[in-house]
Amino acid sequence: MVTTNQQQGPKGSGGSALKRLKKTLQAAGVVGQTSKASRSKKDRKRGAPTEVGRNDSDKKLSLIRGEFNPFEHKIQKTKFEILGRKMKGTSGKPNLSKQVGEENRKKTLLVEMRSKNRRGGIIDKRFGENNPSLTPEERMLERFTREKQKSSRSTSMFNLDDDEEDLSLTHYGQSLSNMDDFDDAGLGLSDDEEDKKQMDGKIVSRLHFGGFEDEGGEDGDRHKSKHEVMKEIIAKSKMHKLERQNAKQEDDELRENLDEELDDIRSLLETKPRRPLPSQNAVFKRNEDENPRNEVLEDYSEYDKAIRDLATDQRAQATDRTKTEEEIAIEEKENLEKAERARKRRMEGLDSEDEEDSSSKKKSHKKRKGAPQADDLDDDFLAELEDDVAQLGKGLTLEDIRNSLVDDDEEDDEDEEGEDEEDDDEEDDEEDDEEGETDNSDIEDIEEDDEEAPVFGEDNGDDDMNEIGKAGVVQKKKVEAPVKAEKREIPFTFECPTTHEEFLTILEGLDAEDSVVVTKRIRVLYHIKLAHGNKEKLTKFLGVLIDHLAYVASTVSPLPTSVLQDLGTHVFELSQQLPEVAAEIFTAKLKKMHGDMAKKMKHTSSSWPDVEDLTLLRSIGQIFSTSDLTHPVATPALLFMCQALGQCRISSEIDLGRGLFLTLLTYEYQTVSKRFIPESLNFLNRALVALAPQETFGDHIPGYFPMPEGTSELSIKDTEAKDVPAIAPLKFEQVNVEAEEGNDALRLSLVQGTLRMFERYLKLYASTPAFLEVFEDSLKIVSKLSTLSWHQELETLISTVQGRLERQIKFCKEKRSKTPLRMQTHRPIPIAQHLPKFEKAYSMDRHYDPDHERAQSHKLESQLKKEKKGALRELRKDNQFIAREKAKERKQKDEEYNKMVKGVMTILEGEQSEMKRLEREKDKKH
Known part of the structure; x- marks a missing residue:
């Protein structure tokens, strides 16, 4: 309109x-x-x-x-x-x-709205109601006069109380004379006040029959709790078990000594054969020939060897059930908390809890000096006091280490098995035998690895071994090895950081390798299955960890590859647990990268992504699926890399290195799907042209890829590089280090890396139908480079790439099945023509459908649609009208209410002023 x-x-x-x-x-x-x-x-x-x-x-x-x-x-x-x-x-x-x-709505809708919720019709026949000439005051006065006239005619003239009743005061339609002066005067007690007199059960219990006694008084002769009784029983059983184990070990040693000494006395036990009688010579001779003594001895030795193997062979122990993920997380968290408590006690100079337990158990496991007597009261589990040598102790011996390890194994077994300590004696002996063998093997491992033990302060994931090392094994190493004074000990528990600054505060004073240990412990402490709020904490920690991954890649030098790999593993595992959160974080990072690159293109000469962005792009390829047709994270990352390869300007060796790394990432992204990425191949062609000597191509550069200005400064001056013994492979650290001007060694490494990438893309796109069109220009460039004299390694690589390109292109030309576009050879076929169908009195507003019923249905549908739109429009207008009228009524009621309130306040103010005036007059009189 x-x-x-x-x-x-x-x-x-x-x-x-x-x-x-x-x-x-x-x-x-x-x-x-x-x-x-x-x-x-x-x-x-x-x-x-x-x-x-x-x-x-x-x-x-x-x-x-x-x-x-x-x-x-x-x-x-x-x-x-x-x-x-x-x-x-x-x-x-x-x-x-x-x-x-x-106006129509006021006549119809407004009347219906005002008559809503009203039943029946009332005809108002009051005097003066339908007379518009009278004011409301005149109407009321006239009605009052008529009522009085009517009442005076109907009542008796001698009824003296009649007027008094008519003129009595009323309140809300009720006469004030009928009200009692003492009703509802507040003189009686309410239910609440009566209830306040009553006393609750607490007061009764404390002040009546059960009160005036101190609660919680300790009784010196109290009964032991079930927990204390069970602890004593477990301690006794451990002591008896250790005694049985020591006794069996002594028996085994004695038996082995007897077996070793048996060979020495075997000759004494043998009896000399008696000579047979002359009549028995033939019989004995035949028996000696059939059963020689040597064969018997060999049979006995084989039998003894088999018996010895069976005795020393270990039985397969029964395995425990597989623990759930939640149980494993809880166990790891408890171990970390236990280790943290031990670390704090050591820091304060106190004995750790494990050392106190082990010392008490060592005292209880000592052998008694005398043999058990008949009058012993089965209290031989108590430790006997022994005087230390010169009050300095005997130190930590190998036997003490063995006992401590045995105790730790027994504690683990009893924690898992509970209170099932009433097994048969034979099974206990067998178990003790197996445990003794495993413990001995552990001791041997400790003694063998003593020379390679880590320096004090490093975490090997074994708290018991750390305790032993602090006691004496690693102490010598700790004194001799150089220790950094700035490095502090790694705690076992941390607060889950919410920002990267908090995480850096936790890592302050630690090496880059220690961040992996801290990350692992934070994940264990705040596992998702442990508490309800851990998911939100790990959600924030995932963003912190991603920021720290980029931070380590950009700040730590030399680049800690192992640290980045371990941190990337933690990022991958958290991303698998929280995929939506990881997608949101990486998407935000990609948006920031794109914005930064756009700003760099406007204001700086180099707009390539920095090391932090390259690290995050590689992490995206390792975390998310890059083979999907469309992916919310991988697809934007691939588009960003393609934009950088196609639009960023090459101005230095760093730019070439970063571009080569991006081509490597695009290759890794498309390894499975094998989608064609033209930006990668164009960049490789540009890189070879830029690094080639200036006189190689001249003004004519093969191919249709864009070649910006300013790349001639990167050309190699000395292609042979006789002073370079071997070309070093390109490293990731070099993409963040400024190269010296005219550094041909680095440029040769770039040429080598570019040709290596060509080989990868040749294998990747070998089955592409457009292989000939894609790599034909690359073949021309490589062929031009092969005419120059290069370093021996580069000559070999260039000839290899050129030969492979020539073979594959020749194969494509011979075996390709597609035919190029060409003009048609046959006579053009005319388009079929039909005479138009004319209609008399044709109108554009009508529909000429041959089906009458369908035309009628379409007509009804259009009419229904039109009427529906009109009805909806009218309903909207009706609703707007009703809303306006309701607003008017509400405003009118508010005005009347305010007017009434103002009137009442005026009256009250007048009365208040009159009362104050009277008080002032009274004061003046006095």
Whole structure:
């Protein structure tokens, strides 16, 4: 809908709006000499006929008012003007239609709204109600007069109480004389006040029969709890078990000694054979020939060997059930908390909990000096006091280490098995035997690895071994090895950091390798299965860990590859647990990268992604699936790398190194899907052209890839590089280090890396149908480079790449199945033509459907749609009207309420002022 306005130009269009209005009124005869006001009295007395009657003048004025105001009309401008065509709704008067609709709604909808929730009809026949000439005060006065007249006629003239009852005071329709002065006066007690007199059970229990006694008093002869009794039983069983183990070990040693000494006395035990009688010579001789003594001895030795193997062979121990992920997390968290408590006690100079337990158990495991007597009271589990040598102790011996390890194993077994200590003696002996063998093997491992033990302060994941090392094994190493004074001991528990600054505060004073240990311990402490709020904590920690990964890659030198790999493993595992959070974090990082690159393109010469961005891009390829057709993280990352390879300018060796790393990432991204990435191959071609000597290509560069200006400064001056014994492979650290001007060694490494990438892409796109078109330009560039004299390694590599390109391109030309586009050889086939079907009295507004029923259904659908739109429009207008009326009523009620409140406040203020005036007069009198 468009609004048409009359021309209102100051010149050449009728002047101003006021002048045009005057002209229009004069032309209509409303004003001017022809008007009624301009005629003389003589003409008016004569009764001369007027040109403009009253009714005609009103019509003309309304017509002029409507035509003169262009905003009263709305005209819909059609795109094309067609002669003889009439369309409905092209022009209208919205204000007039709105006014008419408002009046109709006041007559219908407003009446229904006011009569809502009213039942029946009431005819108001009160005096003066339908008389608009009377005011409300006059109506009330007249009604009161008529009521009094009617009551005076109906009552008796001798009833003295009649007037008093009629004139009695009322309140809310009830007579005040009928009210009792003491009702609801607040003189009685309420239910709440009666309830306050009662005492609760607590007061009764403390002050009546059970009170006046101190609670919680300790009794010296109290009974032991079940937990204390069970602890004593477990301690006794451990002691008896250790005694049985020691006794069995002594028996085994004695048996082994006897077996070793048996060979020495075997000759004494043998009996000399008696000579047979002459009559028995033949029989004995035959028996000796059949069963020689040597064979018997060999059979016995084999039997003894088999028995010995069976005795020393270890039985397979019963395995425990597989623990759940939650149980493993809880166990790891408890171990870390236990280790942290031990570390703090050592820092304060106190014995750790494990040392106290082990010392108490060592005392209980000592052998008794005398043999057990018949009058012993089965209290031989108590430790006997022994005097230390010169009050310095005997030190830590190998036997003490063995006992401590045995105790630790027994504690683990008893924690897992509970209180099942009533097994048979034979099973206990066998288990003790196996445990003794495993413990001995552990001791041997410790003694063998003593020379390679870590320096004190490093964490090997074994708290027991750390304790032993602190006691004596590693102490010698700790003194001799150089220790950094700045490095502090790694705690075992941390607060989960929410920002990278907090994480750096935790890592302050630690090496880069220690960040992996701290990360692992934080993940163990705040595992998702341990507490309800750990998921939110790990969500924030994942972002912190990603920031730290980029921070380590950009700040630590030389680049800690192992640290980055371990941190990347933690990022991968957390991303698998929280995939949506990881996707949001990396998407935000990609947006920031894109914004930074756009700013660099405008203001700086080098706009390539820095080391932090390259590290994050590689992490994205390792965490998310890069083979999907569309991925919310991998696809934007690939597009970002392609944009950098295609738009970033090459101005230094660092730019070339970063570009080669991006081509490596795109290759890793497309290893599975093998999608064609033209930006990578274009960059490799640009890199070879930029690094080649200036006179290699001249003005003509093969291919259609863009070659920006300023790349000639990167050309290699000395391609043979005789002073370079071997070309060093390109490293990731070199993409962040400024190279010296004219550094041909680095440029040769870049050429080598570019050719290596060519080999990878040749294998990747070997099955691409467009292999010929893609690598034909690359072959021309490599062939041009092969004409130069290079370093021996580069010559070999260039010849290899050139040979492979030539072979694959030749194969493609011979075996390709597609044919190029060409002009058609046959005669063109004409398009089939049909005579148009003409309709008499054709109208664009009609639908000419041959199916009558379908046409009728379409007609009904269009009518229904039209009526539905009209009904919805009317309903919206009705709702707007109802809302306006309700707002008016609400405003009116508010005004009446405010007026009533103001009246009441005026009365109260008057009474208050009168009361104060009386008080002042009283004060004056006194």
